[in-house]
Amino acid sequence: MAKRPVNNLLGLAVLAYLTRRPMHPYELSKTLRDNGDARSIKFTHGSLYMVFGQLQKAGLIEPVETNRAGARPERTLYALTPAGGDELRDWLRDLLGRPEHEYPHFVAALSLVGALTPDEVVPLLRARRSALEGQRDDARGVREAALAAGVHPLFLVEEDYRETLLNAEIGFVERFLGQIEGGWAADWGGTS
Template sequence: MDSVASVEKRRKVGNPLALAVLAWLMLGPMHPYELARRLEESEQDRNIKYNRGSLYMVVKQLAKAGFIAEQATVRDTQRPERTVYALTPEGRAEMRDWLSELVARPRHEYPHFGVALSLLAVLPPDETVRLLTARNAALTAEIAEIRGRADAAIAQGVEWVFLVEERYRAALLEAESGFVAELIEAMRDPDHVRKWHEQFGSRS
């Protein structure tokens, strides 16, 4: 059976920032400055790493690929000349195909915490408990921050569908927090502590 990764398409512009640009241009033509403002105001910059330089680079790549096209040049005496870009039919098709793939197909990713877990056995159990307890405190604080920000946005009239990525992040963090709490209890198990000292105690 083919793996998920084997059926993923190679994109002409594979940066996730490109997908965000295509999606925002569904609302209408914009210049990169406006796109950056929208990304920041919607807090999508929390999920997509970028800076102004990388945004302009992605816009150029999308234009070269034929997914967006220059529509007009805005001249303002108080600001530099700005090029307005519009979504092309090819860009609309690419956006829908790419987004559909990401929604429907799970991807195997390699978070740093997974690397740490694969090597966790070499740390003393008491130290591991201390570190995991600190992590869980940080997770709890982050979950509260996300929930609070989402509740405030809803109170201001923002539709829930525009906050779904925040709900997803909170759900993932809550699941991780539950896992970490279980792992802490496992690390405190006297049988595990005894076996660790038998295997690693003399080498630590």
């Protein structure tokens, strides 16, 4: 597959939101935050403006209007181009249909956990489990509040997925704790 002109999830989000209507970067930033997308896509105002520039350079979006309201700075509205719409759909198809190997920090830490002693690892894993339970409860709360407000479940599927992953990681951490406390600690090398 050819390399994408912009290969980051923020670029994908910009393309997706511009299917609704032309927007300027500041408005899109506010929309991303209002819709809770900052929980799924890491961004700053600066990175958003940079992505707008990359998307424009690649021909995926184009400026359609520049205006100024009062003493505010000039704002340029951008719209999705036909090529941008095609790229959005192709990219989403790739992300949804093809698993890709990711490099989560926790997996890296697990691969090196033997460098610590069980006495260090057990409290760290207990703290992680507690933090994960809090994150799971937050995700559940976001989803339940949005459903109660009438949001269609399709627009909350990422919260359902997030909660499912958190439950799986909590289960793994509990199992790993049980293995360590159930006898693995005796055979553990670790550092002293």
